[in-house]
Each structure stands twice: as C-alpha cells, then as structure tokens.
C-alpha cells in the first residue's frame with residue numbers, strides 16, 4: 001500500500017529540465033548497467049536525439065540509450081532496473097519514431113530504448129488467423145507503418161486502419177489509439193490488433209490477446225506506455241485496394257457540413273475515408289487545390305473566396321481496384337448525390353493507394369526543404385461529443401481562432417459503438433464524437449500570432465472554454481502535469497488504470513514522460 005501511495009502521489013516538477021550534461025547520481029548502478037550482457041548496445045554517448053521529439057518543446061536528456069537487437073535485451077535491462085528496487089531513480093522510456101509532442105517518449109536521466117533498432121533485427125511475418133481465417137502481419141513494435149504498408153502490398157494486403165502520417169511506429173500509435181479517416185468503419189488502430197508481445201515493468205516477457213492475459217492486452221492498447229514495452233504486434237489485414245478517388249468539397253454552413261459527415265459515418269455503403277477541416281480566413285488555398293485536384297465544374301467559385309470567412313471542407317475517399325475503373329465514377333457520383341456541399345466546389349483527384357495514405361509525407365518533404373518541419377508543434381487534439389460540437393464551433397471558430405494560418409484544423413466524427421471499450425483509451429461518453437485537431441506550427445523567433453507563446457495561450461483558451469461551457473471533451477494524445485489532472489482525464493477508468501500500473505509496473509519504471517506516475521524512490 002505504501003508503494004502504491006508513492007507511485008500515485010506524483011506531481012510533475014516543470015523545473016526539472018535537463019541541461020546537456022548529466023552526472024549520474026548513482027555511479028554503481030551505471031557501471032553495473034555497462035556490464036549487462038546484451039545483443040545490442042547500451043550507449044552513454046549517442047543519446048542526444050532521444051531528448052528531442054516532434055513537438056520540439058520539451059527536452060530531457062537521458063543517461064543512456066539502449067539500441068536493442070533482441071527482446072531479451074529489453075527484458076534484461078528492465079529486469080535489472082526492477083531488481084535494483086526502489087533505490088534508484090532511473091526510469092526507462094521506449095521511443096518509437098519520437099513523434100510525440102510533449103516529451104512522452106523521453107526519460108530525464110533515465111534510459112531510452114530505441115525501438116526502431118529492435119525492428120531492424122526482427123522480421124515481418126505474414127499469416128492467416130486460424131480462428132477467423134483472416135490475414136494478419138506479425139511485426140516488431142518498432143516498425144514504421146509505412147514499411148508495413150509496402151511489405152503488405154507486395155502480398156496484396158493492407159492494414160485497415162491508419163493514422164494520417166505513416167512514419168510512426170506500431171508501438172507509438174498503439175500506445176495512443178491511431179485514429180484517422182478509416183476509424184469510423186474499422187475503429188482506431190488499437191481495434192485492429194490480435195496479439196501483443198510485451199516486456200512488463202518487472203522484465204517479464206508476456207504474450208497477450210483478447211483471451212489470454214486479456215487484462216494486460218486491454219491495458220496496453222491506448223495505455224500510454226505505462227504497463228509494458230510492446231515488442232511485437234499482430235495487425236489485422238484486408239485485401240488491398242489499388243487506387244483512390246480523393247475528394248474535397250466545401251460548405252459555408254457548419255450544420256450542413258456536420259450533418260453530411262454524420263450521415264457518411266453512419267452508413268455501411270459509404271466512402272472508405274471520411275475526414276474534414278476548417279479554414280478560417282485563408283488566402284489562395286483553393287488555387288493551390290486546383291493545381292493538384294481537378295475542379296469538376298469549370299465555374300470558378302467566386303463565392304468561395306476564402307478571405308475573411310470560415311469554411312468547412314469535407315475530405316472523403318473511395319478505394320477501388322483497376323478492374324473497377326469503369327464503374328467507380330458512377331459509384332462516387334451516386335454517393336456524392338446524397339451530400340449537400342456547395343455544387344461549385346467539387347475537387348476530385350485520382351491517386352494510387354500508397355500516395356493517398358502517404359500524403360502527409362509529401363508535405364513533410366516540402367516543409368523540410370523550407371526548414372519548417374523541425375519547428376515547435378504546440379498541437380492540441382480534442383474529442384468533442386456530438387451533442388456539443390455546435391457549441392464548441394460557436395465558441396472557437398472565428399472567436400478564439402480568427403485564422404488558420406498556423407496549421408490545419410481537422411474535424412471529423414467517429415462512432416465508437418463498435419469499438420473495443422475495454423482498452424485504456426479515454427473517450428467522451430457519447431458514442432459519436434468529433435476529433436478536432438489543432439495542428440499548429442510555431443515560428444521559433446516570432447513574437448507575433450505564430451509564436452509558441454501565442455499558440456499555447458490560444459490552446460489554453462480553447463481548453464478553458466471546454467471547461468466553462470461544460471463541453472465534456474477529452475484530450476487525445478493527452479498532456480497533463482499533475483496526477484489530479486490525469487485522474488480527471490481518466491474519470492471512472494482511473495481505478496483500473498492505476499491498478500494495472502501497480503500490477504504490471506509496480507515500481508513505475510516505465511515511460512516517465514507521460515507524467516502520470518512517479519518512480520517510487
């Protein structure tokens with residue numbers, strides 16, 4: 001009980017930001033660690049990349065980085081830390097592709113495990129599930145989704161549920177949820193996993209499924225890395241499409257836009273991907289689209305000059321195979337005829353399935369060229385119940401946010417009625433809720449509206465309005481500084497979450513960057 005209280009009584013100390021040098025406070029532990037028998041390397045020098053992430057806001061330098069070559073390397077390190085007992089402050093953080101936003105994959109003065117190194121020494125294996133007779137791929141948790149896509153396509157298959165960006169690892173997205181425009185049909189990525197292999201916080205290697213060690217299985221999915229280091233996963237596959245009709249249409253009226261989105265996600269014979277975004281006071285965007293998308297109508301939509309306006313873009317996609325080339329247009333037209341977008345704003349393009357799924361990588365390359373990829377990313381992701389989305393839009397779009405020049409704002413509904421609700425993922429109570437993602441980039445030396453300070457203050461205002469207007473929103477990719485805030489976030493799920501922590505990582509060794517539990521020293 002004392003241990004439990006220590007683990008749970010945690011408040012994050014914001015001032016504990018590391019400098020670039022670190023003198024270990026327990027040299028004995030460090031020198032013993034150097035003697036561990038490993039297939040891979042434990043480096044005390046090649047560590048600086050592990051103090052950075054995509055968010056580019058938090059930087060915590062670890063003491064060492066483990067580059068594992070086997071699951072046993074990970075188990076050896078965790079077992080060693082566990083056997084040290086609560087005498088050492090050292091923690092361990094698995095790092096996928098480091099695309100966290102607020103230091104979640106960092107370990108201040110601890111050991112970061114480079115999961116991509118494990119993936120380099122593990123194979124991808126393709127199988128058929130004996131119970132369901134469906135295909136799946138058995139992959140290393142450090143594998144990037146883009147690599148899984150390419151390997152699966154060679155065999156005519158594809159995972160079903162994605163994120164908008166594929167240069168993320170399996171372990172990283174499964175520890176959150178993995179939500180994109182396919183989630184309305186297949187659920188998030190955590191709904192499309194049959195089996196996990198994991199090293200728990202005691203160093204034990206466990207295999208878990210919906211039936212075997214199911215408590216751990218559910219805990220790990222959306223578990224923010226708290227209960228174990230996922231080392232392998234079985235991901236469900238389906239026959240792969242080849243081509244995609246990729247469509248954007250515009251609305252001036254929010255109610256019509258959301259009605260269409262909700263109708264699309266409630267139908268089984270609908271598009272394969274449904275997302276959307278908000279454009280406030282954007283200049284020249286439609287002209288950019290015209291160059292890459294075919295505007296179906298030659299009329300230039302004067303009424304859609306976007307300057308000074310809030311407009312809503314529905315983004316949808318229909319997958320098809322080459323053999324459907326003669327019927328696909330008719331199918332798409334029939335689906336579009338049920339929607340109420342502005343008739344002059346139909347933008348259609350036809351791209352390969354890979355190009356569609358890997359679309360954000362194209363923007364990444366362009367931004368990298370301009371030096372705009374490695375800037376701070378003060379992102380805010382919210383899950384807003386359907387019944388509150390209009391109030392949310394009234395309060396935020398055009399009021400708190402007067403333009404969207406700092407980055408895209410995604411907005412699309414999902415329906416969790418067919419999702420596995422036993423996972424650790426926290427969602428609003430209502431079955432249908434919207435993902436609203438404010439994906440801002442801050443300019444490092446700016447003091448204007450695109451400064452980090454300004455965007456963070458805008459995010460704070462949005463969170464405050466959710467609170468004061470009682471919008472019952474939940475954060476996705478959540479970030480809090482105190483355990484009280486985490487308890488509020490988890491609500492009735494907190495007890496189970498804390499019990500699992502005590503059971504699978506009793507010393508709170510794992511994933512300190514989430515700032516939920518403190519190692520019990």
Ligand code: FAD
Nearest residue numbers: 096097098099100104163164165169171172178179225230
């Ligand atoms: P990391 O940042 O390395 O790790 C994330 C967390 O998981 C950390 O706490 C880490 O310690 C833990 N972790 C990592 N590996 C493991 C493991 N093997 N076992 C246990 N814990 C582990 N998310 C969506 O849902 N939908 C999107 O469409 C989407 N688009 C994105 C687009 C971009 C450009 C970016 C940068 C992020 C996007 N995300 C999206 C968020 C993304 O899913 C998360 O940030 C994810 O955690 C990143 O994966 P990663 O491999 O970089 O993980």
